[in-house]
Amino acid sequence: MVVLRPDEVMFGSSVWSNVARVTVDRLSTRGVDEWDDFGPFLVFMDVVRQRAVIRISQEVTGDDFDGPIPGELDAFSFIGSSGSDAGIVKVEAEAVVESVLHKVSDFGSTRVITLVAVSSDGSVDPITVS
Amino acid sequence: MGSTFKGIDYFGSGPHRFASGRRGRRLVALSTLSGVVTDAGSLEFGDLEIRVEVRGRLRAASDAALWVIRDAITAEGDSTVGSGVLVDHHGQSWSTMKLLSYEEDGPTDRGREVSVGYTALFGQLVSG
Numbered sequence: 001m002v003v004l005r006p007d008e009v010m011f012g013s014s015v016w017s018n019v020a021r022v023t024v025d026r027l028s029t030r031g032v033d034e035w036d037d038f039g040p041f042l043v044f045m046d047v048v049r050q051r052a053v054i055r056i057s058q059e060v061t062g063d064d065f066d067g068p069i070p071g072e073l074d075a076f077s078f079i080g081s082s083g084s085d086a087g088i089v090k091v092e093a094e095a096v097v098e099s100v101l102h103k104v105s106d107f108g109s110t111r112v113i114t115l116v117a118v119s120s121d122g123s124v125d126p127i128t129v130s
Numbered sequence: 131m132g133s134t135f136k137g138i139d140y141f142g143s144g145p146h147r148f149a150s151g152r153r154g155r156r157l158v159a160l161s162t163l164s165g166v167v168t169d170a171g172s173l174e175f176g177d178l179e180i181r182v183e184v185r186g187r188l189r190a191a192s193d194a195a196l197w198v199i200r201d202a203i204t205a206e207g208d209s210t211v212g213s214g215v216l217v218d219h220h221g222q223s224w225s226t227m228k229l230l231s232y233e234e235d236g237p238t239d240r241g242r243e244v245s246v247g248y249t250a251l252f253g254q255l256v257s258g
Contacts, residue, residue: 024137032239032247034187036145037219043145044187090136 001091001127003080009056011095011115012074014066018059020110022125024077024091024117025053028046031123040110054095060102060109070111075116092128093117131221133184135252137228140203144245146186148218151251154178171232180254182216182224189245196244203250204232216252227252 001024009016030049033042054076076095081088095115101109117126132142156178161169188203190196205211206229216227235247 030239031189035144035147036186044189045241046239046245048241048245064244072142076183085148 003078003089003091006078007081008068009078011076011097011113013065015070015085016056016058016113017060020057020059022091023055025055027051027053030092033125037113051091053095054115055096056109056113056115058113060111062067064111067100067111070099072097073118076117081109092130093108093126094120095126110129131219133219134215134217135206135227140199140206141186141188141250143186143199143250144187146184148222149183149185151181151182151183152178158201158254176256177257180224180227181230182227184252185248186249186252187245189243191243193240193244196238196246199244203229207232213254213258224252224254226258227254229233 002118003022006019007021009019028047032046033043036043039129073096077092079090087098095117098116101112119126132139155174157172157174160171160173161167188196192198213226213228214224214228215223217223221229230253231251233249238246
């Protein structure tokens with residue numbers, strides 16, 4: 001999932017401004033694969049552990065002494081739209097801050113916040129889109 | 131063709147593979163028999179019993195359905211249950227086999243399906 005220039009990005013009570021993009025990647029952290037006695041080709045594959053990773057790229061326009069701390073858990077949400085009310089999509093997740101990195105150059109500075117979404121009970125997709 | 135034990139397809143819910151265990155003469159160290167550790171050599175006492183391992187993954191749509199499959203297999207490992215014919219995917223058969231043990235590789239996995247890896251050890255016992 002990629003959303004460019006989301007309208008509103010929130011983590012807990014904090015509003016993150018100047019967000020250039022939000023991506024949601026879904027990664028397999030454990031796959032199960034099996035072969036049988038009939039030949040060389042895989043016959044079974046399942047992903048039994050997965051992780052939903054949210055990356056927020058935020059333009060930093062000046063000095064900034066704030067920012068989330070790794071390990072923080074809070075409600076994350078953002079709103080993306082296609083320019084019309086009909087296209088408004090809200091994405092929500094309970095998420096933990098995994099890292100906060102800054103890329104600084106003569107042309108501008110970017111903060112990249114990586115969150116990992118947490119499911120309420122393991123069987124429910126931690127990312128909800130409404 | 132599918133594999134069977136006593137004519138029943140116990141492992142067909144998921145992929146599984148057959149592997150023969152060690153074959154050959156059954157050797158016992160002379161020192162074990164005499165109790166003298168310096169005694170060199172060994173004696174042979176017949177043949178090793180046949181062992182066949184079945185390794186694979188049981189699959190089901192739910193935990194309850196997986197328990198049905200698992201319980202059916204482990205029931206064959208009860209000491210009061212008799213032997214039967216084990217047949218692999220290619221028609222190779224072993225007679226008078228018993229399920230000696232069934233062991234799972236780890237916790238039950240819950241992804242698209244509910245599944246668990248296992249090793250089932252079958253043996254042909256001289257004692258019958």
